[in-house]
Amino acid sequence: MAATAVPTEQPTERPTQQATTQTVAQPTTQRRRVAIIGAGPSGLFAAQALMSQDRVPVHVELFDRLPTPYGLLRYGVAPDHENIKAVGDALARTFDSGEVTFWGLIEFGRDVTRDEVLAGYDAVIYAVGADEDVRLGIPGERMIGSRSAREFVSWYGGHPDARRQDLTGVTGAAAIGVGNVAVDVARILLKDPAALERTDMPPRVLVELHSADVRDVWVVGRRGPEHASYTTKELRELVSLPGVQVSIDDYTLSTMTGDPDPKLPRRVRTNLEVLASAAAREVPDADRRLHFEFWSRPIRLHSDDPEPDEVGDDVDHERIPEKVSAMELERTRLDADGRVVGTGETAMVAVQLVLRAIGYRATPLPDVPFDTTAAVVPNVEGRVVDEQGVVQPREYCTGWVKRGPLGVIGSNKADAAQTVAHVLADLEAAPMATAATGAPVRLDVVQLLRERGRAPSTYEDWQAIDSAEIERGQDLGRVRTKLGSWQELLAQVAGSRLAGAAGGAVGEVAAERAPEPS
Secondary structure, rough: OOOOOOOOOOOOOOOOOOOHHHOOOOOOOEEEEEEEEOHHHHHHHHEEEHHOOOOOOOOEEEEOOOOOOHHHHHOOOOOOHHHOOOHHHHHHHHHOOEEEEEEEEOEOOOOOHHHHHHOOOOEEOOOOOEEEEEEOOOOOOOOOOEEEEEHHHHHHOOOOOOOOOOOOOOOEEEEOOOOOOHHHHHHHOOHHHHHOOOOOOOOHHHHHHHHHHOOOEEEOOOHHHHOOOOOOOHHHHHHOOOOOOEEEOOHHHHHHHHHHHOOHHHHHHHHHHHHHHHHHHHOOOOOEEEEEEOOOOEEEEEEEOOOOOOOOOOOOOOOOEEOOEEEEEEEEEEEEOOOOEEEEEEEEEOOOEEEOOEEEEOOOOOOOOOOOOOEOEEEEEEEEOOOOEEEEEEEEEHHHHHHHHOOOHHHHHHHHHHHHHHHHHHHHHHHOHHHOOOOOOOOOOHHHHHHEEEEEEEEHHHHHHHHHHHHHHHHHHHHHEEEOOOOHHHHHHHHHHHHOOOOOOOOOHHHHHHHOOO
């Protein structure tokens, strides 16, 4: 069926695929069309920045693989950190203008290509975050019980991709890393599950935590406490857990005598004081223990079964049958060049769960330039460039895929503002053509997806999910109870479509994307 063209400037930078001639967008306004790939905090901050300006009228469309917006804010923030989750209320107001549209259940590169998106929009912003964790690269890493902290956080955060984290038989656990993620997983493991009952944590996660018997948790850092990246707030919360005795390894404790060096940054001095105070405090009737092991690194995971020799550079969920029973640590120091090296002094720690939290990496987007060394989309202040440094017209990036996995959620706001400033400058420099110029039309990407049988979910579908979660929460005396599986989420999407007569099958999505039972 023919459709009326949306006028736009001539795209000269690359040819588009044949599919671009199949369907075109109906004209609505003279607003420039901006697509944002990823509806997490970085994508929403970019949309917010676009809506808060009046230089260039824009219409924004956010695409996400999930039927829920908010990304890391929804699934990466610990359930007991409700104050951080409140940032979502401010981001939700981005949709109030009527010029921001959410399209869920659409995976870039699988459901829609780079060329098709560029054919449909005046600008494209990649805001997909970093979805792969950095590995330890040590023998035994693929054993059962060795996991990424990302997997563990996804599980207790109710991500639909998450597999069950079986804590049966786990009395000792280790978080490798000294950032906020390591502190979060240590806190969830040591915290009384009763204190989590009123959070939005999925009920099945609470059942697992209630049945667990974790008594000892080690937080392991290869450098000293002065190099730790956790915030003071997170550290205080962890070391103040009721019924938990805190200890610091003897070597580090011996270096913490007296007041912290006044030349150190204030945050570091405060953290050292918090640590020293916690280690000196005796907790009567403590039944759990938190061990800080600084200047240490894991060099091998051991099992009571025959030990494997594999280092483990393959897929996260591919396991070998041996179970972790111990972790071998090596004392570290800094060499003359400031690099961390081992001293040869080792110690064994009895653990059945090891969670690596030593960093994240972005993964390549299909056909989009990617720097495999830095694990980012190469860019100059948010303008995407190719491997020769040539700017790619109308392509931008923001968030972790732009700068690497640095900073907290709020860091994405300034980052998005920088990118959006360039988007607006480039849009102003390329005025919208009129139909009289004979310029090519923009592809109606959403209609194209529907014709392919990939009907996207909408913001109204998300509101149906949101309402269902709030209703479930009220039944349990909570603010909400998160729907934590693809089946539950898509049931709400299907119900919303039935109510709105929007049509479009969603059942195949559950079959394709739901994780294997574990």
